[in-house]
Amino acid sequence: MRIDMITLFPEMFAGPFGASITKRAVDKGILDIHFTNFRDYSHDKHRHVDDSPFGGGAGMVLKPEPMYRAVRAVLEETAAHAASRRVLIMDPAGPVFTQAKAKELAGYEQLVFICGHYEGFDARIYPLADEAISIGDFVLTGGELPAMVITDAVSRMLPGVLGDAESAPTDSFYDGLLGFPQYTRPRDFEGMEVPEVLLSGDHAKIRQWRHEQSLRLTQAKRPDLLAKKELSDKDLELLQRFAQSEEQSE
Structure with a gap:
């Protein structure tokens, strides 16, 4: 399975993905994890990815242009996976992630995670995703931690990841x-x-x-x-x- 993280903070994944089950899955070639920093797709000289919200209010909102460029670049680069790919946006308004969803997602060849930050997404970003997913009724700083949680749960469902084939069914x-x-x-x-x-x-x-x-x-x-x-x-x-x-x- 190929996993793509669209994120402002690729370095956040180093610890969780550099040890334990996820690392072993990568080392075995079962998982192939890639990171795309959507700030690299901002074309203004200050590399802005966010701006103040129309209508006023606190915080900053992620702009659509860099995110669209980043996601489209990943999808074009990995076009061979198009028939078996799911684009997920980490969003507290989405349905809560479950073990049944982990099993379902394990059936895809590629998962693309869109990880937000700051106050949230410009609403026009949501059409990029096939679905939104939440990991619970609470607020986090960004979508990176939920993406890690979902990746960990999904990876356990992949053949060969766990040392004992009976481990997952007893979870x-x-x-x-x-x-x-x-x-x-x-x-x-x-x-x-x-x-x-x-x-x-x-x-x-x-x-x-x-x-x-x-x-x-x-x-x-x-x-x-x-x-x-x-x-x-x-x-x-x-x-x-x-x-x-x-x-x-x-």
Whole structure:
């Protein structure tokens, strides 16, 4: 997958992309990440990319001309990816990013991230993108951090990125539920023991226990997720049993 970041601050990506999973993906040739500073596409002598808003108000607004030139240059340079490419604009007004969206975006050969800064975009910039994405209901200084978050989540979905092919499916939200509890050595730590089923060697029982634990945790901490997931009759029966157990313990 090729990833293009359209940003005023390419240096912000050095730390997060220079270590851990993302770096390994780049080193393996699974990710090919490029940075374009749209200030390089400003044609006035002071290389302005922003200006004061029409109608007054605080802050500065990103101008359309440099952004259009930058994005068009990237799209023309990478025209071979046009059939499998998605242009994303980082915007708090967009739908909130989810694991389902990460899976969807992992199916493209190229993602182009438009990262704003300052007070926001001139409204005429939005048509450049196929869609807007937010990572939550809060305000950040720019779009670089959301672009990093989305890249990290998407890269985990790409074949060969994770050392173990089973790692991604056990992540929280992968199948619409929170992840199950994990344990490692020692078997007994200050009186807290690893559940016996995990030591049994019975993989069918372990899978069932993990699924039940995911259901239990999701019901307790994020019940809103259950409304979005297709549940089996057995799942519904388990959830009812968990709820009754909670009521009895209160």
